[in-house]
Amino acid sequence: xxxxxxxxxxxxxxxGKRIMLECSQTKGHDRMYWYRQDPGLGLRLIYYSFDVKDxxxxxxxxxxxxxxxxxxxxxxxxxxxxxxxxxLYFCATSDSMDRDYFGSGTxxxxx
Amino acid sequence: AQSVTQLDSxxxxxxxxxxxxxxxxxxxxxxxxxxxxxxPNQGLQLLLKYLSGSTLVKGINGFEAEFNKSQTSFHxxxxxxxxxxxxxxxxxxxxxxxxxxxTFGGGTRxxxxx
Numbered sequence: 774x775x776x777x778x779x780x781x782x783x784x785x786x787x788x789g790k791r792i793m794l795e796c797s798q799t800k801g802h803d804r805m806y807w808y809r810q811d812p813g814l815g816l817r818l819i820y821y822s823f824d825v826k827d828x829x830x831x832x833x834x835x836x837x838x839x840x841x842x843x844x845x846x847x848x849x850x851x852x853x854x855x856x857x858x859x860x861l862y863f864c865a866t867s868d869s870m871d872r873d874y875f876g877s878g879t880x881x882x883x884x
Numbered sequence: 885a886q887s888v889t890q891l892d893s894x895x896x897x898x899x900x901x902x903x904x905x906x907x908x909x910x911x912x913x914x915x916x917x918x919x920x921x922x923x924p925n926q927g928l929q930l931l932l933k934y935l936s937g938s939t940l941v942k943g944i945n946g947f948e949a950e951f952n953k954s955q956t957s958f959h960x961x962x963x964x965x966x967x968x969x970x971x972x973x974x975x976x977x978x979x980x981x982x983x984x985x986x987t988f989g990g991g992t993r994x995x996x997x998x
Contacts (some may be wrong), residue, residue, distance in 0.1 A: 777927075806985070813893065815974055815988030816928075831985070863927060873918075873986070875927035 776800050779864050779876035786854050786883055794849045794879045796864030804868075805847040807831075807839060810861040810878070819862075822847055854883045886911035886977050890989035898997050899967055905960040905992045907975030917958040918976040918986065919949055928974065934958065945969070970996045 777798045786792050798805065803824045808816040818831030820839040828841055836858060840848045851858055864876040891906040909915065916935050920928040932943025939951040949960045958975060975989040 808986075808988075813990045815888070815890075815976075815990045816986070817988070818985055821985055832987075865928075873928075873930060875929075877925075877927045 775877070776874045777864055777866055777876035779862075779879050781879060782877065783880045784882070786881070788855055788883055790854050792851045792854055792881070794851075794862055794864075794881070796847045796849070796876060797845050798847075798864075798866045798874070799845070800866055800868065800874060801844070802866040802868050802874075803844065804866060805841070806865045806867070807837075807847065807849045808863045808865065809833070809858075810863060816863060819849065851881075851883075854881075856883045859883045886913075886915060886979060886987050888975050888977055888987055888989035890973075890975055890992045892992050893990065894993045894995065896995045896997060897965055900964045902963050903961065903965050903969075903994065905973050905975075905994065907958045907960065907989055909956050909958065909975070909977045911956075911977060911979065914980045915977040916980060917949075917951060918978070919943065919947070919958070919960050920974045920976060920988075921945075922972045922974065922991075924971070931960070931973070965994070965996045967996050967998060969994060 780795045806821045807819040810816045822828045822841045838850045862879045867873045889908045897903045918933045919931040932941045934941045934951045942948045947962050972991045972993050974991050976986040
């Protein structure tokens, strides 16, 4: 099993719809992150969480929200999806040695 | 705040040739430096990282990178590439003691041709 699992792998949704991307990890790490990847821009941090009660905005949090349901689960929501949120989204965890583990990504298309 | 610039968006190279992927960063504090590789339709995989000590860092798959503090660079090199090295490569930095929040460059697509 993968260390970091993202669901769904691909999703097409309509403008204005609410959508949730889910992430779960089996590493037992406290730190979890959500990034989005756009061509030419690399990955940009959306939200991060250092433990269940600690959630922080990243570089590009507008239009997104997150929920840390448990140490192992960190969900990203788009309350009202818009086309410029079309991107590849990655969840990641890191341990105390700053080693990162990335999921395989969720490709989201907003039409 | 820190930033990362990858100077080449695409690098075409023939198989068995050497390659260098360039990365420059800016930061007002000390940083950790990373290179990640992303194969098609996959997540990111850590190639190597610089935390402290020797400025020449060796990673997986024959890659190495050299930290140059005066030039604020962390270029990635491989003496002889393979077709299987075709992928996108990302340079990233994180501030020391900042919980490993990564700032990524825009990526460099390495295209190895036979």
